[in-house]
Amino acid sequence: MKIIDLSKPIQYNKNDPWFMRVKIKHKPHKKAKWLIRIFGLPFKLFPKDFVGWADDTIQKMGVHATTHIDAPWHYAPTTNGKKSKTIDEVPLDWCFGEGIVVDMKHKEDFDPITIQDIESFLSAHELSLSPGMIVLIKTGRDKFNGTKDFHKIGTGMSAEATSWLIDQGIKVMGIDSWGWDLPLPHMVKKAKETNNSELFWEAHLVGKDKEYCHMEQLVNLDALPYSGFKVAVFPLKIVGASAAPARVVAMLE
Template sequence: MKKRKIIDLSKAIRENKRDPWFMRVKIKHKKHRQARWLIRLLGLPFRLFPKNFEGWADDYISMGVHSVTHIDAPWHYSPTCGGQRAKTIDEIDLGDCIGPGLVIDMSHKADFDPITEADIRAFLEREHLVLEEGMIVLIRTGADKYNGEPDFHQRGTGMSAEATHFLIDQGIKVMGIDAWGWDTPLPDQIRRAKKGRDRNIFWEAHLVGQEKEYWHMEQLVNLDALPYSGFELAVFPLKIEGASAAPARVVAFLEE
């Protein structure tokens, strides 16, 4: 078996007081000795504890499913997809969660400048890359350098509706980005929608999922550690029944 290098594309789940309230994670660590009292209350005297038994550590976590590196289900975008009930995260086909990866580098794009189909086509042509059905496509914007900062959700670029349609039409069902969201930053969407009185601007890339089924990841990290192609990707969300998304451990495998 060939030895493979592993690149972790998921950020750590941790408490960070600098995160805005809608990304806040709370973790309570329970120390070993606290568990000793639970066992004692269940009837085992301290004198019968194993000699080296300190009790067990335990942890409690509270957060939203979109707070960290995660994958959104079609149910997040709309209750229906193509006229049928949209799928929740536990209904994802795990066969779509493993496949050859491809990075599309859009790190040159200015903040709030949406990624277009023309941008993606130009990159693929310049780098002599071809999209193939079943690939997992990762959009590198460089916004992950702001991850953990209070204005992370206000920085970077994002996908347009036409670019999202283009990827889906090439047979791409799973895709992801290293920015806070798949669209341009939320404050920018609101500003542009109000300025142009155009209701089609808000969440335009997400809402492609009303017509075509696709799954996208947000808040990826370390995409700059990957080549543009030649690696395998695994994306496994937590199996949360009926949920709109789930935290995911996203890992790339490179042959050494």
């Protein structure tokens, strides 16, 4: 079995915008020696050549700051009239299944991905969707991941295409762009220009009526075939959270 990592490294990056910057404190081995001494073990009873243990503290990291999966709670407090699931409530069976890549690298920045785009791709490559699949939208924008403009560029999913995927029985889907929708600054700009209150966050807000989860900031989708692999995306079990970092991997026999 070959395992392909679809998750970005979790590390400090000065080029990340302030709202997704990660800060981690790495503690050297020697500091643990003093902690053990405080717990009452004399230095003379330390194991031979023991230099202490390394430790690390995540001092700052938003749950949406790196490769992550959003829970229905992120989109709205209720889904179809019922309380939305937080990330710890998302069924794990949703998070493992047959994967399929939908290649949308040809889409221009700010041009939303439509139902016709997806259907045309599936037809051209003789692929089909089935309930429980995990759909990965490849835009190629992961090459900008870690740059200061990552959140400002790229394509994204339309509300109609998102709703259509859910109607095909897809509970989990993901994208290699910064977000699932068109870039946030672009959505703000267009909403102001058109005075249209329905433009902003339209794909996310499908989750008010239809239950689903999506992943953002995937990487390495170019390393995958279009089908014939499984995907695992198990989020950290953060109680009450709107999302969680996940080590997303694809498995090919």
